[in-house]
Amino acid sequence: MRVYHGSYTKIDEIDLSKSEPKKDFGKGFYVTKYIEQAEFWAERKGKVNNTDACVTEFEFDEYAYKTKDLKILQFDNYTEEWFDFVVLNRQNEELAHDYDIVEGPVADDKINRKLQLFLDGEITREDFFEKLVHIPSHQICFCTFNSLQYLKTKNHKVIY
Numbered sequence: 001m002r003v004y005h006g007s008y009t010k011i012d013e014i015d016l017s018k019s020e021p022k023k024d025f026g027k028g029f030y031v032t033k034y035i036e037q038a039e040f041w042a043e044r045k046g047k048v049n050n051t052d053a054c055v056t057e058f059e060f061d062e063y064a065y066k067t068k069d070l071k072i073l074q075f076d077n078y079t080e081e082w083f084d085f086v087v088l089n090r091q092n093e094e095l096a097h098d099y100d101i102v103e104g105p106v107a108d109d110k111i112n113r114k115l116q117l118f119l120d121g122e123i124t125r126e127d128f129f130e131k132l133v134h135i136p137s138h139q140i141c142f143c144t145f146n147s148l149q150y151l152k153t154k155n156h157k158v159i160y
Contacts, residue, residue: 001060002154003031003140006041008049010156011056014148025102025141026089029148031058032138037106042159053159060140064101064150073097075104078111083128086115100147106137 005011019027032038038055046053064070075082086107088096107115117123142148 001033001062003033003058003060003151004035004038005029005031005056005058006038006043006045007054007056008042008045008051010054010158012153014142014151016143016145016148021093022090023141024086024089024107024139025099025104026092026095026097026143028095028102028141028143029151031060031140031142031151032106033140034138037137039159046159055157055159056153057155057157059152059154061150061152064147070100070147070150071098072101072103073099074102078105078129080125080129083115083125087119090115090119095143097143100144101140101142103138103140106139108137 014029016027016029019029021027023030035055039053042053042055044053065072073085075085082104085097085102114123114128118125118128142151
């Protein structure tokens with residue numbers, strides 16, 4: 001499967017030590033199957049870092065889902081389990097789980113605002129799901145070095 005990473009720089013070698021904490025699925029390297037989503041993040045990161053934006057294309061070997069060597073968690077859509085997992089990860093500096101790969105929808109800006117309202121105690125879990133807008137989104141988080149063996153760099157696209 002072709003997947004994409006949006007950034008302010010080309011990614012030739014993935015360094016998990018540069019992963020940021022408190023992300024949806026924890027510290028890790030994130031990609032998406034939607035190039036438009038990667039382009040959005042690349043442009044956003046480029047503006048923040050005052051640089052060009054770059055989308056790196058990867059080939060993800062889906063055999064990873066069949067091997068017994070990896071522990072994988074997949075969410076098909078926004079569910080209570082997804083919500084609990086994102087909250088867990090958003091509240092922890094370090095990796096709060098032992099999965100190698102986690103796949104599912106993104107807590108984008110609209111969803112993130114609602115999630116923050118929940119974390120701040122301003123809305124209930126029920127309010128969160130009631131106000132949830134279903135917009136197609138996708139992310140795969142590679143959380144361990146072992147999981148990165150199934151991801152190979154293919155191409156770079158610089159966006160100005």
